[in-house]
Amino acid sequence: MSRVTFDRSADKALGFVFSWPIRVYFEDTDAAGIVFYANYLKFFERARTEWLRTMDFDSSSGAEKFGGFFVVKSSNVEYHAPASLDDELASLLAVKKLGRASLVLEQTIMRGDQRLTSAQITLCFVDRTHWRVMPLEPTLAARIVAASSMSAT
Amino acid sequence: MSRVTFDRSADKALGFVFSWPIRVYFEDTDAAGIVFYANYLKFFERARTEWLRTMDFDSSSGAEKFGGFFVVKSSNVEYHAPASLDDELASLLAVKKLGRASLVLEQTIMRGDQRLTSAQITLCFVDRTHWRVMPLEPTLAARIVAASSMSAT
């Protein structure tokens, strides 16, 4: 019993480098019959988590491996159209800017060709002991650069 | 701008020793138009937290003060009638049994005189370092006994 896989070939054209499938369950919805506005931030975070995992940065062990981890500094979200129960969505991710100690991502929730929600999420890299902003660990930074350029091909 | 306070005088008759008001927001509901079934466990946990706080056991510092803390061992919940958006509920709590290392609570969600959800929640006391079951710290146990008998008066 495998999960449904989504055809995301069209996402390449948008410049997104990573896509993660999301199914909408009752837990995600509210009494207005749509996905509760805070829950899109969960969908964004799942895609970020899985994308970082492809770079060998896990939520549970990444900080130890790379000396630090990412915290969310700001989230700017536009809600274009609501997602509903049972919807099959894609949580897409593109790197907008990689700074010395920060990472700006464009994240979008799509249902087929329709863009439901789009966001710009800014992350800071902080050391794991004092949570102070520090330069990205070089190996991780190099992997992010490499992953980001994948969409150019 | 103070919170609404609920008249819970009738709860005394039920033997409940603690009551905590809950307002239902969009975040609590789902696309069926009612409170999502998992979220009643949040309402139960808020009442437990506030009740323990009256015994000087805080979620953040209680383990340090008393050498251990409570973990949920089992939750048996009956759903009688659904709560809806904007409902003013009361999350009630009674001590059913205090063991050497465990605590059995009866917890109920009421809307006025109507019992919406009732539960029996079993907690174990564990040491804060290894999370191993240990006897309740005596001062805390004494406070729970005292608090439980309050309803008898």
Add this chain to the structure above:
Amino acid sequence: MSRVTFDRSADKALGFVFSWPIRVYFEDTDAAGIVFYANYLKFFERARTEWLRTMDFDSSSGAEKFGGFFVVKSSNVEYHAPASLDDELASLLAVKKLGRASLVLEQTIMRGDQRLTSAQITLCFVDRTHWRVMPLEPTLAARIVAASSMSAT
């Protein structure tokens, strides 16, 4: 970029007829460093939803197709061991009893061979207009019977 698929061949021996993979994200955890106790009910519900989907009963359209839908009547959950961030879990489901208007499920959360949480969830079938208990729609009942016996082979 496909989802990880889990080897669940051992689950057959337990009599479970359906398995759904769950990855633990930050959204599922709490400040104790483990999955928040209410969130296992989300994991159970995801497996129920996907299992019913295999019988052509969708959350969004099933009520219309079959004249009614399932509501949770009770949930009895035992917490054996906690799940943690990044864990790959399986949400398993077995039919314990199919009544005229009710369905009792055994649901378990496994991490590899370890049973973390086990539950007995009782559902009632209700008509979609007044939410009154009614006999299961016969086609759906037949499919549940067929699906349940799959594990016997």
Add this chain to the structure above:
Amino acid sequence: MSRVTFDRSADKALGFVFSWPIRVYFEDTDAAGIVFYANYLKFFERARTEWLRTMDFDSSSGAEKFGGFFVVKSSNVEYHAPASLDDELASLLAVKKLGRASLVLEQTIMRGDQRLTSAQITLCFVDRTHWRVMPLEPTLAARIVAASSMSAT
């Protein structure tokens, strides 16, 4: 057993017209030991809900009374410092701009004098049948204007 009331006299100076107390529970936190970033949007929504309630606009009946309701169009959130378990927070709200069919709010989460999270939330007023943007119902608009100027005194 009444809820703690918070001294929010200092908030007047900030121009905020409404304040709602928030206590941080386990349900709000994540494995990083802090409030999960999506959950601040719940805190914002609670304050919006309670503020609108003071204008006789309830989540459950407001759409019927006023012909329409508010949907979130965008949320721009800055995370300055994290909230933690047991924190007593205030969710503050100020009207930044009232348009013909829209409402821009400044919302802030404070812990004492410390600003933890600040947001600009844009709402649109939509008719309750087709969810199409429509001018704010005049009585409601007048009440929002009146409520907004309260902070000037």
